[in-house]
Amino acid sequence: MSYAHHRRGGFSLRLLTGAGLVLFVIWSAAPILWLALSSVLEQRALIARPPDLSPQNLTLSNFITVIGSAAALGRGMLNSLIVALFATLASLALGAPAAYALARLSVPRASAIAFLVLATQMLPSIAIAIPLFLVISRLGLIDNLFSLGVVYLSFNLPIVIWILRNFFLGIPDGLEKAAAIDGAGVIGTFWHIVLPISLPPLGAAAVFAFVEAWNEFFFALILTRQSAQTVPLVIAAFAGQYQTVFGQMMAAALISVVPVILLAVLFRDWIVRGFADGMMKG
Amino acid sequence: MSVLLSRRDMLLAACAAGAAASLPFDTARASEALSVFGPLPPDPAPPGAAKFAEAAFEAWKKAHNAQVSYDLLAWPQLHDRMATAFASGSAPWNVLYMCGWVPEFAAFLAPFADDLPKALVDDLPASSFETVTWQGKRYGAVFTLSLLTLFYNKEHLAEIGFSAAPKNWDEFKRAAKELTRAGRYGFVANYGDPAGIGGTASYWMAFLQQAGGKMYGEDGLPVFKGDAGVAALQMMMDLMPGSDPGSISYAGINDATNVLMAGRASMMMNWPFMWNAAQDPAQSQIVGKLGSAILPAGPAGSASIDGTDAWTVSKTSADPALARQLVEFYLDADVQKRQALDTGWLPIRLSVLADPEVQQKLPNAAVVLEQAKHPYNSFVTPDFNQVTQALGTEVQKALQGQKTAAQAIADASDLVTAIVKRRG
């Protein structure tokens, strides 16, 4: 049996893998499918028992209304995009070098520093909301995309550092030494060698930072007024005190997820590619 | 037609309002600028945010040389944003929407309602000031008469020989029981969230007043640990066999409303806004079948609770007079009428409530007006949330059979006493 053949496995393993993938698809997609259905059915069909999926209940009115109110959703998405891109790029730009320093550059007490950095995320955000609001409002930066982006940066940065540090720790010494011998400085080694071979964790970290900033609700709620409103607030606006405009909310949620999916498509290659082979531990 | 589609229109309008509000504050300096904090439609939003009385609003702004910017938020998030801003001492708004939070935030509000014109005040139900008064001062003006009344499915009730809604507790219980059949439930409620106005505790407060009880004595300490309190809870427990068992898990009123609108529950206690929603064929299966009535009478008669949607003025407002004038505009008879006709939110002015056009368009207006003749205290205090949380949790335990009514009320009384005493 060839090794490639072995990788795929025998009949029973292939069957198991196939079944597992089917389960995985159901597990991930079924609730999403329901979300999609909810967005194209009249509410009276959804509260029927069992849900009435007959074609006369199909409607595009939710999407028409939501897209018609593009001022709110569109601006929310634009705001979210700006904030999330800023938080993602900044947390990678700051976090990757910091993680590299903590993993490999003999910074004194690196483990303790890494832990302290992560510990900033162990205090529930509710506890820091009021003091943080105080600072930002004194600075006059309430309802400002930049201040929101910076706050998200501070939430994402520790996680990004932590994820990347643990991956950088596993890079064999030899590569950096070889780069040093080849004439690359510390920064050059980081840029030309370490980053390119860390695409999967970088991709994971980037997707993480983006999604978290894109979807963050609580700080968006207290730190914005109207002009810097992000998309989760726009979506939440469909749920009122006496009524939830469920179909429109689902339609808005579906629309708002498109950029994240595009991001996943974009980063798919990063997530797939691995350079493990050829960098055995020295 | 416009009524049926109003919920969408209002959302559109809200978005437009949001866009308008995003103009930088500086450009508004030339004229007087007012910042108004309130809910997004379909919750009761002001003119310019919801789609009504727009022309009048423009005219008012012009006449007063005022810029009004709206900071609107989905209702469930209002309290959090306000609490954060107040706690940090930097709430930027001049006019604020309040829903039972006046005692809690009284320190930040101006007692402007004492200065309202007498003609206006005389046209408002005196009891509507109960939830906006704290320590003898009136901090707000309720702008929509939003009382809990009974909504019912006329077809279902007819099936069991009820030509009208149940009039008293016994009829209520009997109807609920008999209506529970064929995959339907006689009654549905949202008992999932214990706290706040419209939470489990506040339902109990309606029953409490129907039983002739009240929450607090003159000294501010709880006095509900008597027969009335227990009877109110027992009534709720007795309704359970005729209720949707899911009631205990419905955390928002729309969870319960949907059951009624699906035709699988026959009665529920709900707010006036329910009326319009139930006539919208896109979401309701009971169009034309809905009836409304005052809440069934307990030993002391009918009683309800107040939704307490009110406008208040911030203490730090640069121009308190202008802020007060804006609230007066919101309470203007014509604006109130448009509010009722265009959004379905009932007016608070008695004269507008009595208006035939309003009564014709909103048949439940008369019912709510009738309900207003009975007590409808929501017993708001600075620690209302905490009190209703403790109380509502005890009520939930009794409804789930973990405690007897007497036990739950006794425990609730202890908890509430401790909370009130901690406030000092």
Add this chain to the structure above:
Amino acid sequence: MPSPATYEQRRQTAGLFLLAPSIVVLLAILGYPIVESLLLAFQKVQLAAGGIDRQFVGLANFQRLVADETFRRALLNTLYFAAAEVVLVVLIAFAIALLLNHPFGRAGLFRILLVVPWAIAPVANAVLWKWILNANYGVLNGLLQSLGIIDVYQVWLGTPVSALNFLLLVDVWKSVPFVALLLLAGLQRVPSVLYKAAYMDGASRLQTLMHVTLPSMRAAIAVAVVLQTIWSLRIFDLVFVLTRGGPADATVLLNFLAYRVTFNFLDIGYGAAIANVIFVMTILLAILYIRLVRPAGEAAR
């Protein structure tokens, strides 16, 4: 012009230079709020005109915690929730990562599908699940009934045990994607030569998994466990939308309690005390996990 620093010194200098911006940013943004929230836990805070009134009360808030029945309940709920969630999320995510790393699961579609549950805005996600789980018109009831699994509609969020476990299920569903992504990244750096060697050595698949895959993934698993612990102890939005802590406080988790006390009751000092309990719990658990999962080599370093 050679600089007088050696390779190691240069690396250390560069390290401090690369680390500094992050530390500065974190300190500038989070330093004051964190210290402040620690201080708040020892104060009685009341809203007063123009802001808040603060009064130092020593350990009074913590003494109150000890006597607070809701707090005890929330603590137990949270411990159960966090433990169950970390185990479930890591196991399911690991299984998914293995599936997606298998030649059959390499299609890009699977990876995109993977991130979708996580990408749905949490507010919408929670409302979606509220509808799915509804006792009267929820599609889960409808589905299970049509499959003959249940006879009558169930009130999934009606009893304490069931409500807590459905919260758990929904949060696991939402949390698995990121951890799977992380573990997938970990799987991809296991050199295939190790698998080949294991194959040559005649190791069974299970043995390969236990002796080759798992040890190579220690770091990734450690990160996943620590991060998931942090997030599990902080869960809030689902409780807020799905159950509001009910019925009868059965699903109150610590962070929701901290929220309720801080923002609903405006008892900011007491809320900060609860938040700090979460803080300390998280730190202790994180240290424990890091020690448990750390490779022997690093322990000696």
Add this chain to the structure above:
Amino acid sequence: MSPSPSSTPLAIELRGVAKTFGSVPVCRDVDLAIAAGEFVTLLGPSGCGKTTTLNMVAGLEDCTSGDILLAGRRVNELSPVERDVAMVFQNYALYPHMTVAQNIGFTLRMRGTPRAEIDRRVKDVTTALELSHVVDRLPAQLSGGQQQRVAIGRAIVREPRIFLFDEPFSNLDAALRVKMRAEVKQLHRRLGVTSLFVTHDQEEAMSISDRIAVMNRGRVEQFGTPEEIYARPATRYVASFIGNPQIELLSGIVEAHEGGPVVRIGSELVRLASSLNTPAGRSVDIGVRPEHVRLGSGTLAGRVRLVQPVGPSSHVVIEWDGGSLIAAQPGFCRLQPGEPIRAEISAADVMVFDHASGVRLSQGMPRAN
């Protein structure tokens, strides 16, 4: 410090170099002087400090004390690139995300060499190393031998002053290892670049080096040509590390005997060269290499325990009441285990070590310590 322009400075010189990690000493007082063009090997078991020494020469690790001089210039504080050294690593350390050409060209790129020149030099190197057909492949797509050549190519492409090799062949199978050894040797002959090579394989060291520094526990025990190291090991440790099969060491006490001192090992008296001048009563270890035991006649009476044919010769293990010895016999040996046999140890070739210090007692050295 600076050498006079007329004298040719040593290519590499280590003066009292020491390295400690925390409180653990890894290298102690290492002195080495390597002339230009020499091929020198650091040989020793793992953990003896040889790789650390190499790294210190490369500039990848700092020395705790002592000086490192390259071409007469102190380089302690210089970075690897300033030292102008090239290195081949144990696991090749090829950049996994770069093609063969990019791997080899990386160092030139880092030096700002113009693109065209990089291409040209990479082409030269890949042609010379027979890598032309794989220049666009990633390291993971190469065989072990090809990876090895890429690693070498990366080192030679920029024509450095010094080559450093850190156990470069340890991942190769035996046949390939021998082949690569020859290639490296040829390369050295062709380029004439000073090379420092680290290995734990004594055979590799013997076959490739001009001189070998045998290291043990952070020290250089002996530095000499392969012949010196083999024939005249300075210490018992060096003697036992070099040679396959290993040298046999037999302990005993020196006795005065007619015709010179002897050491009694069981019934056998091993004669020592009288020039050693060892006093009676001294504890010594006798080292006997297999080729210095002659079978068939002699005073030693024992039995055959084991016969191991290795092709050109056979190793015969004989045992007697004093212990056991290995004798190397040319050709294919037909002795049977258990057979009685006589043997003779060549007195002239016996090495004698002081038992306590392990230092070899050599002619003309009456006393050790």
